[in-house]
Amino acid sequence: MRKNVTCIVCPLGCRIRIVHSKDAIQRIEDYQCEKGKDYAVQEIFNPVRTLTTTMMVRNGQLPLVSVKTSKPVPKDRIFDIMDTIAGLELEAPLAIGEILVEDILGLNANIVATKHVKRI
């Protein structure tokens, strides 16, 4: 398989070209540093992102609390997490750093509040 990865390690933004099989890199070109090479390999086999979004709050000064995953999660599970937490409603007050959902979808990451929401 062929894939191009835009490196985000530095502003140079190399378009790194990769040819790979299911579990091995066969060819990797157009990178300018080792960090960039590592990033591209990670992007091929295990791309992860921190998800940031909001969740609904009852009886809060705000109708939403901003949240994030406590660590990066596989990129292809982002929409599964969105679907799961869309149905949940939390009760104010909420504190920044509070764990709102433990071990979301068994991904070994928690959903954590990123702001305080006072109760009204």
Add this chain to the structure above:
Amino acid sequence: MDKRTVDVAVIGGGPAGLAAAAAAKREGAGEVLIIERDERLGGILNQCIHEGFGLEIFKEALTGPEYAQRYINEVRSLGISIMLNSMVIELNSDRELIVSNEDGIHKILTKAVVLAMGCRERTRGAIGIPGSRPAGIFKAGEAQHFINIMDRMVGRKVVILGSGDIGLIMARRLVLEGAEVPAVVEIMPYCGGLLRNRVQCLEDFDIPLLLNHTVVDIKGGERVESVTVARVDENQNPIKRTKKTIECDTLLLSVGLIPENELSRMAGIALDEKTGGAVVDEHLMTSCDGIFACGNVLVVHDIVDFVTKDAEKAGKNAAMYSKKKLIDEPDIPVIPGLGIRFVVPQFISTEEVEIYMRVMEPGSYKKIVFRDGKRIVKTKKLKYVSPPEMIRLRLRKQEIGNAKKLSVAVE
């Protein structure tokens, strides 16, 4: 009208105002007062729920609200006075403020003032898009407020004009919330936002970025029904035969930010037409003695960490001014030369100073060259330069020497 005296008044309680107030207090200023028109501190960070803030200062990727909370905690623990829901409606060059809030109108006398009012978004009117005037046209940051703070979705199929960071962040946010983003349209030949955002907001979600394109028409009655986009030529004029229609119910505009300097103008502070902010010296003091400026009201930054660093400098100097300890030195002008859009500060002294600038166009393997007449004062090689990424360079005392007037160019 009641009257009150404070040592340092900070106008605005966003990231710049918070850091300036904290730095002023730590420097030993007497009473420090933050005046904020919103009902809470934190400014725009409250709605910037994505992460990536703090990489420079804290070496970790915080979300906007988390970054703000660190400074809110500090401001509270330092015993800084705070007026919320309060709007400064007048400022004069004697550093007197008139503030309006639900208790009435108040006069505030100060020894020093820090301007930290931030910036606001350019509107459809400012860029003159023709067409009808249906509902469904928002500024990107306005839509961000609706979605992230008020729990109101802005549309189902959303075209975004402008690839600045807010536009890119909103493209991802809309897709996560179930909307479709058929295109981000950018008139320039390059993306207006940071590389990281282009990759993680657009490429991750297969959102097309149409460079060298703009919106030439908006159609719709009650609600937006479609927009017409066209490729532009090298003079940014739309090419008729390239017109195509994109069906959508919403158009977001992410077409630039304007420093909010109405109060600065009222006080007679000199503004730089390139930055839209005040002309400042190495202390970040404006042309009015004792009035300092920092953050996005001074110059639109791309990264909040640098807003904080600016603001700490302005706050510290405001505190020193309030104690009559700030020494004013002769000013050396710094002029933007070839390929440089602006330089801040516009005046420096002979002391070491940090200078920021933006280039006019992207390029790789460039040199930033400072000159005093023909003498080369400093050369810095950069692997990559790009207009969205502000360049920050330090000029040392021995480099400045006895320069009379500096110019800076990209070569």
